[in-house]
Amino acid sequence: MKMILTIxxxxxxxxxxxxxxxxxxxIVTNKAKKANEFAREEKVVYSLMGxxxxxxxxxxMGMHEVFRYVVTEGDQQSIGYLVPMxxxxxxxxxxxxxxxxxxxxxxxxxxxxxxxxVREIGDRDAAxxxxxxxxxxxxxxxxxxxxxxxxxxLAYLLHGKFPGFKTNIAVMLALDPAYSMVGLExxxxxxxxxxxxxxxxxxxxxxxxxxxxxxxKSLEVVKAPMPGEYVDALEGRIDxxxxxxxxxxxxxxxxxxxxxxxxxxxxxxxGVKGITKKFAYRLDILDNVLEGQQIEVPF
Amino acid sequence: xxxxxxxxxxxxxxxxxxxxxxKLALSMCPAVxxxxxxxxxxxxxxxxxxxxVFSSVTISLLKNFIHPRIRIPxxxxxxxxxxxxxxxxxxxxxxxxxxxxxxxVKIIVAFAIITMRLEMFACKEPVTASFWDGLGMGLGFxxxxxxxxxxxxxxxxxxxxxxxxxxxxxxxxxxxxSAGFFVxxxxxGFFNWIEAFYAERKxx
Numbered sequence: 001m002k003m004i005l006t007i008x009x010x011x012x013x014x015x016x017x018x019x020x021x022x023x024x025x026x027i028v029t030n031k032a033k034k035a036n037e038f039a040r041e042e043k044v045v046y047s048l049m050g051x052x053x054x055x056x057x058x059x060x061m062g063m064h065e066v067f068r069y070v071v072t073e074g075d076q077q078s079i080g081y082l083v084p085m086x087x088x089x090x091x092x093x094x095x096x097x098x099x100x101x102x103x104x105x106x107x108x109x110x111x112x113x114x115x116x117x118v119r120e121i122g123d124r125d126a127a128x129x130x131x132x133x134x135x136x137x138x139x140x141x142x143x144x145x146x147x148x149x150x151x152x153x154l155a156y157l158l159h160g161k162f163p164g165f166k167t168n169i170a171v172m173l174a175l176d177p178a179y180s181m182v183g184l185e186x187x188x189x190x191x192x193x194x195x196x197x198x199x200x201x202x203x204x205x206x207x208x209x210x211x212x213x214x215x216x217k218s219l220e221v222v223k224a225p226m227p228g229e230y231v232d233a234l235e236g237r238i239d240x241x242x243x244x245x246x247x248x249x250x251x252x253x254x255x256x257x258x259x260x261x262x263x264x265x266x267x268x269x270x271g272v273k274g275i276t277k278k279f280a281y282r283l284d285i286l287d288n289v290l291e292g293q294q295i296e297v298p299f
Numbered sequence: 300x301x302x303x304x305x306x307x308x309x310x311x312x313x314x315x316x317x318x319x320x321x322k323l324a325l326s327m328c329p330a331v332x333x334x335x336x337x338x339x340x341x342x343x344x345x346x347x348x349x350x351x352v353f354s355s356v357t358i359s360l361l362k363n364f365i366h367p368r369i370r371i372p373x374x375x376x377x378x379x380x381x382x383x384x385x386x387x388x389x390x391x392x393x394x395x396x397x398x399x400x401x402x403x404v405k406i407i408v409a410f411a412i413i414t415m416r417l418e419m420f421a422c423k424e425p426v427t428a429s430f431w432d433g434l435g436m437g438l439g440f441x442x443x444x445x446x447x448x449x450x451x452x453x454x455x456x457x458x459x460x461x462x463x464x465x466x467x468x469x470x471x472x473x474x475x476x477s478a479g480f481f482v483x484x485x486x487x488g489f490f491n492w493i494e495a496f497y498a499e500r501k502x503x
Contacts, residue, residue, distance in 0.1 A: 018380040029391035194474040
């Protein structure tokens with residue numbers, strides 16, 4: 001009996017010490033981790049839009065985040081969008097707009113939320129929950145950034161995730177207002193180095209650049225050697241004007257698969273296709289509703 | 300035993316005579332799984348070095364407090380704590396490298412080499428000796444990972460540390476996990492051959 005008690009006591013003390021060490025590390029590193037993730041995302045956003053830290057986005061441009069939620073009430077489902085209100089630069093607060101599954105407007109509710117808290121998922125969920133009432137359940141699905149210049153839409157930035165060859169691949173895409181591709185960046189993946197991991201290389205991901213929406217809708221992967229001039233253009237080895245000309249020439253071409261990684265290539269191309277098509281469909285509905293209800297938004 | 304062994308002997312023992320990968324053939328899973336590039340090898344090697352040294356010192360410090368009946372669970376708890384620390388640190392400060400090898404850092408908890416050194420050495424020896432032993436074992440593992448990573452990266456993707464040196468990819472096979480066994484096997488043979496060679500020379 002005494003031995004058991006000794007063991008229990010010593011194990012408990014060891015566990016408490018271990019827990020304290022781990023907890024302290026978490027507190028110290030968590031801040032750095034979040035800052036890192038945010039910095040990386042910002043960098044990707046800048047580079048997709050053609051800006052860098054030294055060449056920052058001008059003041060006339062705005063980035064407006066739209067968050068999409070699924071709202072469940074009993075066995076009824078609807079889609080909710082958290083959108084900023086008012087014209088650009090006025091800071092008119094946020095509104096939660098509910099749309100039924102067939103695309104008709106249901107209601108609009110004011111959400112009390114400050115600009116810097118909208119990114120924190122906990123604060124955001126709580127604020128929306130308070131606005132829609134306790135009888136409805138909300139679930140966050142995705143977010144889109146609408147980039148505007150002088151109040152006119154310039155681009156959409158979308159986050160996306162889809163299954164790759166091994167685990168999920170997370171990407172960020174930039175589309176222009178006609179849903180043509182502006183750029184693609186691979187944020188996270190665990191594909192095989194040397195094979196599927198090549199999806200993050202310029203010569204693969206830049207193939208998506210400048211593809212028109214009509215082409216993206218039917219995007220396929222071809223197993224064929226990539227023409228040399230196209231590789232040079234994608235890798236940025238020739239000057240920009242020439243590269244653009246070549247890209248233009250290949251813009252209706254399917255995606256050339258990576259050697260030894262057809263499944264990864266196919267996963268990215270169909271993932272991008274799916275994200276773009278769904279986004280275009282959803283945004284058209286949202287735009288229709290915003291116009292029909294004369295809701296003023298900054299984008 | 301601790302008095303006879305100088306710190307240098309303890310360290311070189313881990314690197315050469317009892318190299319975890321090439322001599323003891325322990326922790327082969329990461330050696331085969333993650334060592335596709337030099338950089339991955341270095342990162343995992345450093346993580347293991349850190350965990351090994353800290354766990355050895357912790358167990359050596361607490362050896363009178365640990366009840367013999369539950370020593371293995373305590374080892375696992377100790378290792379898990381230091382693995383969590385290095386895991387969170389790498390994730391926070393080296394996100395790019397962590398993205399590639401995140402799951403392998405977590406399974407350091409189950410690395411045979413670390414538990415084995417705690418059981419064989421740290422729970423009997425004083426703190427300083429345990430520190431040097433842990434350092435030697437960690438460095439031995441790091442060396443093994445870097446050598447394997449070097450061979451596989453050079454032959455598999457024709458590059459060293461991500462820089463293209465050959466301009467072509469000689470054998471794509473070396474990137475794949477199964478090639479890890481080939482490289483480890485060849486290295487083991489090489490190490491044994493060198494040892495046999497020197498033993499022969501000493502004799503005659």
